Structure formats: C-alpha cells, structure tokens
Amino acid sequence: MSSIKHTVVIVGYGGMGSYHTQLIKESDRVIVSGAFDLLEDRRTLAAEAGYTAYSSYEEVLADPDVEIILIATPNDVHKDIAVRAFQAGKHVVCEKPVAMSSAEFTEMQAAADAAGRVLMVHQNRRWDEDFRVIKEMYEKETIGSLFQIESRVHGANGIPGDWRHVKAQGGGMLLDWGVHLLDQLLFMIDSKVTSVSSSLSFILGNDVDDGFEAILQFENGIKAIVEVGTTNFITLPRWYVKGLEGTAIIEDWSLRGRMVTRNNASEKIEPTPIRAGVGLTKTMAPPSEGSTITEDLPAASELSSSFYDNLAAVIEGTAEPIVKNAEVLRVLVLIEAIFEAAEKNETIKNFDIYEA
Numbered sequence: 001m002s003s004i005k006h007t008v009v010i011v012g013y014g015g016m017g018s019y020h021t022q023l024i025k026e027s028d029r030v031i032v033s034g035a036f037d038l039l040e041d042r043r044t045l046a047a048e049a050g051y052t053a054y055s056s057y058e059e060v061l062a063d064p065d066v067e068i069i070l071i072a073t074p075n076d077v078h079k080d081i082a083v084r085a086f087q088a089g090k091h092v093v094c095e096k097p098v099a100m101s102s103a104e105f106t107e108m109q110a111a112a113d114a115a116g117r118v119l120m121v122h123q124n125r126r127w128d129e130d131f132r133v134i135k136e137m138y139e140k141e142t143i144g145s146l147f148q149i150e151s152r153v154h155g156a157n158g159i160p161g162d163w164r165h166v167k168a169q170g171g172g173m174l175l176d177w178g179v180h181l182l183d184q185l186l187f188m189i190d191s192k193v194t195s196v197s198s199s200l201s202f203i204l205g206n207d208v209d210d211g212f213e214a215i216l217q218f219e220n221g222i223k224a225i226v227e228v229g230t231t232n233f234i235t236l237p238r239w240y241v242k243g244l245e246g247t248a249i250i251e252d253w254s255l256r257g258r259m260v261t262r263n264n265a266s267e268k269i270e271p272t273p274i275r276a277g278v279g280l281t282k283t284m285a286p287p288s289e290g291s292t293i294t295e296d297l298p299a300a301s302e303l304s305s306s307f308y309d310n311l312a313a314v315i316e317g318t319a320e321p322i323v324k325n326a327e328v329l330r331v332l333v334l335i336e337a338i339f340e341a342a343e344k345n346e347t348i349k350n351f352d353i354y355e356a
C-alpha cells in the first residue's frame with residue numbers, strides 16, 4: 001500500500017463539512033489541509049482548527065497542492081462546485097444527495113471523465129452497522145430468503161431550521177434521508193425495481209416534504225417499504241424484515257433487536273386459541289412453546305475498506321470504488337420515480353436503470 005497522503009480541502013465548512021475532519025483523521029491515507037466557506041465565521045473556525053482558511057473558491061482551485069475537493073455545501077451548488085473542480089484538475093468527493101437530479105449528476109460525471117479525475121459520493125450509510133447486519137441476513141439467508149424489508153427513520157424534531165426547508169436548495173426528507181435508505185436497499189438487493197408507489201407528507205406546511213413512504217417491488221419478489229418521518233414522537237423500528245423462515249427486528253442505531261425463526265426440530269403443534277380483545281383467535285395466537293427460536297442478531301458483514309481508504313486506492317488506481325457512480329445515478333433515477341409516483345398518485349414502472 002502506498003504511503004502518500006492525499007490532500008483534501010473542504011468546501012462548505014458547516015455541520016457535515018467540519019465532521020469530515022474527524023472521519024478523515026480515521027484514515028492514514030488522506031489529510032485535510034484547508035477549508036473554504038462563504039461565511040466568514042465558518043472560515044475563522046476552520047483557521048482556529050489549524051486548517052488553511054481560503055478566502056475564495058478561486059483561491060482553492062488555484063492552489064496546486066490541493067488534490068481533492070470535498071463538497072459539503074447545500075445540495076443546489078454541488079454540481080457547479082464539482083464541475084469547476086474537475087476543470088481545475090482536482091478530484092471530488094461530494095456529499096449526498098450528490099445532485100438535485102439525475103441530469104445534473106450526469107453533467108458532473110461527464111466533467112470528471114473529461115478531466116480524467118475521480119468523483120466519489122459520500123454514501124456513508126453503507127458502512128452503518130445496522131444496515132450491514134441486515135445485508136448479512138440477506139446474503140446468508142439467516143432467516144430464510146427475505147421477502148419483505150421495512151426500513152424506517154423516524155424523528156420528532158421536524159425539518160432542521162436550515163436550507164433543508166428550501167425546495168430550490170434541494171431540501172426535503174426524500175432527498176435528505178431517502179437517498180441514504182434507498183442507496184442501502186439498491187446496494188444490497190441484486191434485482192431490478194419493477195414498480196414504485198409513494199406518498200410525501202407536508203404535515204409541517206413547508207414547500208418540501210417533511211417525510212415520505214415508498215413501496216418498492218423488486219423483480220426477485222422482495223417488497224421494500226421505506227419511510228422517513230419527522231413528526232413521530234414514538235418511533236417504529238429502524239428495520240423490520242421477514243424471511244421464509246423467520247422475522248428480525250432492529251430497533252435503533254444501538255442495534256437493540258432480535259430474530260425469531262421457525263424451530264424445524266420441533267414437531268408441529270397447533271397454537272392454542274387465545275382470547276384477544278373481546279374475541280377468540282387461533283390465527284393470531286403466539287406460536288406454541290418450542291416451535292420458534294429467539295436469538296441475538298448475527299454479526300455485521302464487513303465492507304472491504306473504509307470510505308477514505310477506498311478513495312485513496314481509487315485515486316491511485318489500485319481499487320474499484322465501493323460507492324460506484326452507476327449506483328448513485330440509479331438511486332437518483334429511483335428518487336425521481338418516487339416524486340413522480342407521489343405527484344401523480346400512480347404506480348410507476350419501467351424506470352429502473354439496473355443492469356444485472
């Protein structure tokens with residue numbers, strides 16, 4: 001492995017931009033040298049943290065020591081900042097959602113290709129442990145072949161009081177959180193999305209969605225329900241997945257959860273009917289004793305490298321990107337189908353650009 005450290009300048013030194021300094025410290029292949037933000041107080045913070053605080057983006061682009069531009073601005077300016085970076089011969093790491101549309105992303109990719117530079121999108125939630133546990137269960141069929149995957153994030157704080165309220169800046173929860181949950185699903189499930197239906201919520205009266213629900217049907221039979229809410233004072237589990245042999249639940253990011261599977265060693269005993277409410281049911285009675293097994297969740301599957309170690313290897317030409325741009329484009333196309341399905345109140349088909 002090469003010992004060269006690749007130099008990054010952060011453009012947009014806000015919440016996520018400054019957080020990247022911590023992420024980059026975890027890699028010994030990449031180093032932050034400076035930052036640029038439109039706001040003077042953010043530039044001052046960067047200088048206080050020991051980074052070169054550039055006074056303009058032109059100054060960043062003109063600095064030959066800057067190899068990589070990390071874009072962590074609001075979404076509407078990602079494309080222009082990226083295209084100018086490629087024209088100046090820099091590599092780009094861009095925050096999610098990489099662009100406001102698939103057309104914008106295609107322009108960014110064309111600029112990267114023309115310059116022969118790397119464009120990598122920070123779809124960091126591929127590394128989340130809760131997701132990797134589900135991915136492990138999907139691949140190993142721990143609870144049998146999965147046929148339903150429900151992926152949710154719920155909060156009760158509304159949309160944060162920043163640009164995320166503003167449609168023209170790429171606000172709204174489908175672009176903000178949806179892009180993560182959809183990226184995880186498409187990364188995991190090796191099958192085409194055959195149809196999507198959805199609804200967006202505008203409970204808080206903004207011109208952008210404060211949450212959404214989308215139902216995706218995959219060609220291999222899996223149905224996925226994806227939901228983001230910002231008005232949920234009681235949250236539903238992060239993951240609820242059903243397989244032919246069992247069911248699993250992950251409550252939250254601390255990985256509280258369990259899986260319950262059919263006990264094939266036990267002889268089949270009919271459940272005893274129970275009184276439920278004012279009625280009687282055998283169908284909904286708990287399984288009879290010994291007919292199921294409750295276990296801890298399996299350990300998470302590993303990705304081959306951290307995001308920044310992978311970036312360094314991609315720049316050096318020694319590895320394939322873990323986050324591939326064809327996959328990023330596919331997620332943007334899916335997001336567009338979800339917007340269209342909600343707007344028309346229709347099921348949308350024949351849109352997925354998946355290639356087996």
Ligand code: NAD
Nearest residue numbers: 012013014015016017037038039072073074077095096097
């Ligand atoms: P933020 O508002 O906290 O920070 C954005 C910063 O960009 C601000 O300081 C602003 O002054 C600056 N800025 C705006 N336009 C600029 C320009 N043209 N040039 C230079 N600086 C400019 O926003 P945030 O929460 O940090 O989000 C930034 C990006 O990071 C968004 O794309 C968001 O979706 C993404 N994000 C990703 C994650 C993740 O987990 N991957 C988490 C949070 C945010």
